[in-house]
Amino acid sequence: MIRTATFGLCLLFCSVAYAEDKIGVIAPLSGSFARLGTQLLDGATIAVATNKNGQTISIVSADDKCDAAGGAAAATQMVQANVMIVVGFLCTESLEAALPILSQKGIPVITPAIRSRTLTELRTEQPYPVFRIAPSDRNEAEETGDILAERWRSVPFAIIDDGTIFGRELASGVRARLEEKGLKPVFADTYRPGLDNQNALVGRLKRADATQVFVGGERDDVAAIGRSAVALGYPLVIASGEALNATGNGLAIGTLMIAPREPQLLESARNAKNAIELAGKVPEGYTLPAYAAVEVAIQVLTMAQSQAGSLSELLRKNVFDTALGSIQFNTTGERVADTYRLQKYDGSQFVLEIN
Numbered sequence: 001m002i003r004t005a006t007f008g009l010c011l012l013f014c015s016v017a018y019a020e021d022k023i024g025v026i027a028p029l030s031g032s033f034a035r036l037g038t039q040l041l042d043g044a045t046i047a048v049a050t051n052k053n054g055q056t057i058s059i060v061s062a063d064d065k066c067d068a069a070g071g072a073a074a075a076t077q078m079v080q081a082n083v084m085i086v087v088g089f090l091c092t093e094s095l096e097a098a099l100p101i102l103s104q105k106g107i108p109v110i111t112p113a114i115r116s117r118t119l120t121e122l123r124t125e126q127p128y129p130v131f132r133i134a135p136s137d138r139n140e141a142e143e144t145g146d147i148l149a150e151r152w153r154s155v156p157f158a159i160i161d162d163g164t165i166f167g168r169e170l171a172s173g174v175r176a177r178l179e180e181k182g183l184k185p186v187f188a189d190t191y192r193p194g195l196d197n198q199n200a201l202v203g204r205l206k207r208a209d210a211t212q213v214f215v216g217g218e219r220d221d222v223a224a225i226g227r228s229a230v231a232l233g234y235p236l237v238i239a240s241g242e243a244l245n246a247t248g249n250g251l252a253i254g255t256l257m258i259a260p261r262e263p264q265l266l267e268s269a270r271n272a273k274n275a276i277e278l279a280g281k282v283p284e285g286y287t288l289p290a291y292a293a294v295e296v297a298i299q300v301l302t303m304a305q306s307q308a309g310s311l312s313e314l315l316r317k318n319v320f321d322t323a324l325g326s327i328q329f330n331t332t333g334e335r336v337a338d339t340y341r342l343q344k345y346d347g348s349q350f351v352l353e354i355n
Helices: 002-018 033-048 068-080 093-105 137-152 167-178 200-209 219-231 265-279 287-303 310-318
Strands: 021-027 057-063 083-086 110-112 129-131 157-163 187-190 211-216 237-240 256-260 318-322 326-330 340-345 350-352
Touching: 021 033, 021 287, 033 057, 033 083, 033 200, 033 265, 057 068, 057 310, 083 287, 093 110, 110 287, 137 167, 137 211, 137 256, 137 340, 157 167, 167 211, 167 237, 167 340, 187 200, 200 219, 211 219, 265 287, 287 310, 287 318
Parallel strands: 021 057, 021 083, 083 110, 110 129, 157 187, 157 211, 211 237, 237 256
Antiparallel strands: 256 340, 318 326, 340 350
C-alpha cells in the first residue's frame, strides 16, 4: 500500500516537474500596429528559445488586433490553451477587455508596454494580476523630480507645459515632487505648442530670471524654445522627459533629457541583444522589453516549483534578473525601480550625465 501511494505521489510531482509550461503572448499581429506586435512576439519567442532553466516551455500567441473584441478573444484563447501566464499587450483597450477573463482563471499578465492602470483596474477593489515592466507615469514624475532637485537646488528654475493632459500631468507631478523637497519654481505657465518661434515665452522666462526650465511637452516645442533662447542670447538650460526621444527638429546642444536608457544600450541587455541578432532579428522597439518580460515569466514558473503561493504572489515578492536589469514589482504590479537617468544632448545623441 505504501509502495502504491509512493508511486502515486511520484506520478503527481513528476508530472508537475516535467509538464510543459505554456506562456501566452498577446499582441497586435495584424493591422497598423502589426510591426510593433511582431517585435514583441519575436522577443518573447527568442527568450524562450534561449532559456537555460531546464523547463520545457512553449509559446502560445494570439492577435488582439489592438481593440477590445480582439483582447477578449485572445484572452479566451489563452484560457482554452491552459497557459500559465501571459506576456504582451500594447493597447489599453485590448488589455481592459482581457483582464476579467484572465483574472477569473488566475492567469497573471506581464506587459512591457502599458504603463498606467486601466479603467478596469481602477474600478475594482481587488487588484488585477497585471505587472508592468515599463515604469509608471508616477515613477517618471517622482524620479525626474528627484534628479532635478539635486541639480537645481540653488538655481532659479521654471516649470512649463503645453496644456495637453500628458504635458500638464508630467509638469505638475515634477513640480509637486520638487515642492516636497522645499524647491519652488520662480515661474510656471502653460505655453502655446506648435510654434516655430517661442521668443515671447523665452522673454517671460528671462524676466522671471529663470535660468533652468523643465518642459512638459513635445520635442519640437523644446527645440523651438532652444532656438529662441539662442536667438535672444539667453543662456537657458532646458530639460524635458522621454518625449525628446521622438524624431523631430534639432535640439539645442546641452538640452537635458530625463528618461530610462534605451534598452539596447544597457550592459545587462548584452546577451539578449546578441541572441536576438543571432536569430536574425533587430533588437529594437519592444523586442528587448518583451524578452525581459518572458525572462520574468520563466523565472517565476521556476520559483513556483519550490515556493508556496500563486504566480501573482510570487511575482510580487521576488526580484528578477533580466535584460533590463533587476525587476521588482510592488503590490499593485508597478515596477519598483530607479530607471530614469539624466542625459545631455551633444548635437547628435543623448549621452549619460552624472545625476
